[in-house]
Amino acid sequence: MACVLIQHSGLRLHGADEKFDEMSSAETEEREALEAAAGGGAKRAYVRRIFSEIAPSYDLLNHLLSLNIDRGWRARALEALALDRRPRGTFLDICAGTLDVSAELAHEPGFDGTVVAVDFAEPMLRRGGEKTRGLPVSPVVADALQLPLATGSADGAIVAFGARNFDALDAGLRELARVLSPGARLVILEFTTPPSRLVRLGYHLYFHRVLPFVGRLVSGHRTAYSYLPASVANFPAVGELARMLERAGFENVGFRTLTMGIAAVHWGERASRSTPSAPSVPAGSASGSATPAERGR
Secondary structure, eight states, X not given: OHHHHHHHHHHHHHXXXXXXXXXXXXXXXXXXXXXXHTOSTTHHHHHHHHHHHSHHHHHHHHHHHTTTHHHHHHHHHHHHHOGGGSTTSEEEEETOTTSHHHHHHHTSTTOOSEEEEEESOHHHHHHTGGGGTTSSEXXXXXXXXXXXXXXXXXXXXXXXXXXXXXXXXXXXXXXXXHHEEEEEEEEEEEEOOOSSHHHHHHHHHIIIIIHHHHHXXXXXXXXXXXXXXXHHHTSOOHHHHHHHHHHTTEEEEEEEEETTTTEEEEEEEEOSSSSOOOOXXXXXXXXXXXXXXXXXX
């Protein structure tokens, strides 16, 4: 009887050890996700890895979790890009992912140019290959902070839900300014924090509870969809991002918030002069800051 009790106790301890190891691993992964979202040296490798891992389920989750609202947001961003100004130009889709934006850009009425789709997670680009078959889209595996493009060679660029994944946002904006020709427009579409307290309450509940749960369930990845809300929380507010664009060498900068402030479209034009323009966009004034760039379209 004593031997039986000892063996049974041993089995329970072994199971407890396994459960402890699993919890410890989950906590480590969660901490890694939060540290990456905050920025720093580990962010680049973490972002490349998780997006490579979730590539098979990315499109399904992207549309499911956004309730397809993301399609309208991308349409607003493409409008801000003002393709009609340079319809035969070379346009960059930075952090192109599974090529939704590239395909939509190439299908824009009157567009007769070329799209260079850049992402450093090759599985994402491969996953979206069918969307751009037969279209003037060239996928390139590259880091947005070290673009393999000549200075002043691009006629426009768009970053849709990818700017918050830059491990150094200032450096990323400067690199985009480098490859754009004078007067070329950069558009950034990104999540932001709603100004309304009531909307913000529902937003945080969805982003921090519902989204990670559904994301884990469908993708099988434990932390990718915990990284998302944390990376949004660490991203600059709309007014600050506008000032960062100006410091990076863009002028006629403006922004517009979308869907009660859940997302925002920013734009700016590569300054003709070599020195960055002085900040002039007022913080937190979506309508006021939109006017100068709208006049420049």
